[in-house]
């Protein structure tokens with residue numbers, strides 16, 4: 001059985017004061033939540049603070065982006081090794097906001113995924129279709145095309161050390177959640193796609209759902225056979241909501 005993972009994506013939100021209040025409320029709220037992994041992906045400047053507040057708590061942390069380059073003259077970039085220096089376990093790569101607003105192509109995302117693995121991080125690879133893609137019936141080919149450069153560059157076995165997040169773009173930050181059945185269908189497709197390369201890895205890889213997950217819809221989504229947790233945006237900024245979502249992912253719930 002796959003252990004579920006719930007990862008919060010704070011996006012470009014927070015201050016030293018609000019982060020402290022959020023984590024000081026979240027850590028005790030999760031103290032008795034068993035059988036689920038929880039993580040927070042914070043903005044770069046707050047990684048030291050998150051490291052300090054989460055060390056020894058059982059919660060992991062990570063970043064929201066990483067450079068495809070190792071080191072050198074890349075002004076403004078942050079390398080995988082730098083993230084490891086701050087205790088990061090995870091890094092989100094290929095979030096739809098980075099693809100849409102910062103021009104990241106699936107090829108760049110594949111390079112970032114490879115750089116994360118090389119640094120010893122677990123990439124959380126985001127894939128997902130726009131509303132126009134879905135309405136045109138292109139969900140599966142779009143997701144396949146996003147996975148293809150990663151498979152070509154790093155191989156299917158790399159997914160033994162990675163996480164996939166299926167995030168339909170039309171559900172991110174919109175309040176519109178994919179139904180459990182809609183999400184399950186794409187999760188199953190992703191697993192089938194990987195299985196054509198490596199059936200054992202496809203069976204083991206965690207595939208998270210992301211897109212307007214809240215305390216009120218998490219349990220139904222996480223009840224589907226191929227949904228192994230969630231990547232949580234807006235709701236991860238609220239300790240109570242995040243705690244409810246993490247509890248919904250626990251086998252004890």
Ligand code: PEP
Pocket residue numbers: 009011167171172173174175210211212213231232233234235
């Ligand atoms: C996200 O940013 O990855 C996300 C899923 O956001 P939200 O939960 O706010 O839709």
